[in-house]
Amino acid sequence: MNAALECDLGKHPVESYRDEIGSLIKSVNYALGCLKGWMSAEKARLPLAAALTTAEIIPEPLGLVLIISSWNFPFGLSLEPLIGALAAGNVVVLKPSEVAPRCSSLLADVLPAYLDPKAVKVVEGGPAVSEQLIQQKWDKILFTGSARVGRMVMAAAANHLTPVTLELGGKCPAVLDSLSNSWARKVAVQRILGSKFSACAGQACIAIDYVLVETKFSSTLLELMKVWIGKMLGENPRESHSMARIVNKNHFSRLKTLLEDPNVKASIVYGGSMDENSLFIEPTILLDPPLESDLMQDEIFGPLLPIITVKLFSLRYVLSL
Numbered sequence: 123m124n125a126a127l128e129c130d131l132g133k134h135p136v137e138s139y140r141d142e143i144g145s146l147i148k149s150v151n152y153a154l155g156c157l158k159g160w161m162s163a164e165k166a167r168l169p170l171a172a173a174l175t176t177a178e179i180i181p182e183p184l185g186l187v188l189i190i191s192s193w194n195f196p197f198g199l200s201l202e203p204l205i206g207a208l209a210a211g212n213v214v215v216l217k218p219s220e221v222a223p224r225c226s227s228l229l230a231d232v233l234p235a236y237l238d239p240k241a242v243k244v245v246e247g248g249p250a251v252s253e254q255l256i257q258q259k260w261d262k263i264l265f266t267g268s269a270r271v272g273r274m275v276m277a278a279a280a281n282h283l284t285p286v287t288l289e290l291g292g293k294c295p296a297v298l299d300s301l302s303n304s305w306a307r308k309v310a311v312q313r314i315l316g317s318k319f320s321a322c323a324g325q326a327c328i329a330i331d332y333v334l335v336e337t338k339f340s341s342t343l344l345e346l347m348k349v350w351i352g353k354m355l356g357e358n359p360r361e362s363h364s365m366a367r368i369v370n371k372n373h374f375s376r377l378k379t380l381l382e383d384p385n386v387k388a389s390i391v392y393g394g395s396m397d398e399n400s401l402f403i404e405p406t407i408l409l410d411p412p413l414e415s416d417l418m419q420d421e422i423f424g425p426l427l428p429i430i431t432v433k434l435f436s437l438r439y440v441l442s443l
Contacts, residue, residue, distance in 0.1 A: 141322070186215070323403070373423070380417045386412065
């Protein structure tokens with residue numbers, strides 16, 4: 123698994139274990155420990171009109187479940203929902219992402235060797251295969267990916283009234299005020315940088331997309347970030363392999379295009395270097411890029427961190443929402 127994640131995404135073994143392998147082990151052990159309780163019937167409370175009668179709530183599987191997983195955490199986003207679906211007694215068709223081909227191939231080869239092939243089937247392929255799958259009738263669909271494809275999945279599921287769970291992208295900010303003590307500032311900066319750069323190089327739906335900070339604290343924040351990027355990722359993350367790579371050339375070109383906007387490029391205050399051959403983008407911080415730019419309008423999904431300064435009154439308003 124480590125080798126597959128390194129091949130597809132350039133993930134360090136520590137990152138692979140922290141974000142996928144280790145959490146999967148915990149999830150399997152948790153499910154095994156809770157399975158008997160999950161399967162057990164639960165006594166139902168009844169109204170007074172039903173006096174002298176009893177009732178139970180009995181868990182039942184939904185039936186046939188389709189899981190379409192994403193490429194950024196190819197094992198975690200495939201196997202976590204698989205664990206839950208199997209624990210609930212369902213049979214599953216898993217469609218891993220073709221964008222992480224080594225991981226997809228490993229799942230297709232290994233799962234049939236350890237799980238009942240009548241209960242779990244892995245289907246590999248690209249968008250055409252996914253399109254054919256979602257047109258079929260399922261009892262539940264779980265999809266992780268972009269909002270654009272999520273709309274297609276939901277539209278297809280509606281034809282059969284199939285319940286759908288969608289895990290899509292977002293544009294989630296971190297709101298940071300001028301913290302009063304150095305310890306709080308250090309912790310806040312570490313958490314922001316860890317969320318942005320250490321999990322698949324920012325290619326994660328839960329990664330912080332940008333930071334809102336009070337104007338007078340912005341220079342202090344920048345200096346702290348520069349120091350802690352070096353401490354957390356090393357002085358040369360490209361050589362130390364402490365940070366994942368961009369998944370492929372298409373995504374690399376998309377991020378490169380975001381930075382090539384002249385007004386965005388002018389806002390870079392740290393990093394910005396790129397190596398297309400190794401698909402590496404240095405952790406990059408931008409100060410007040412144009413809000414109307416593509417960088418600030420769309421989910422970034424990469425190691426680019428805009429810092430947007432606001433006045434104290436505006437920040438207090440944001441915190442009150």
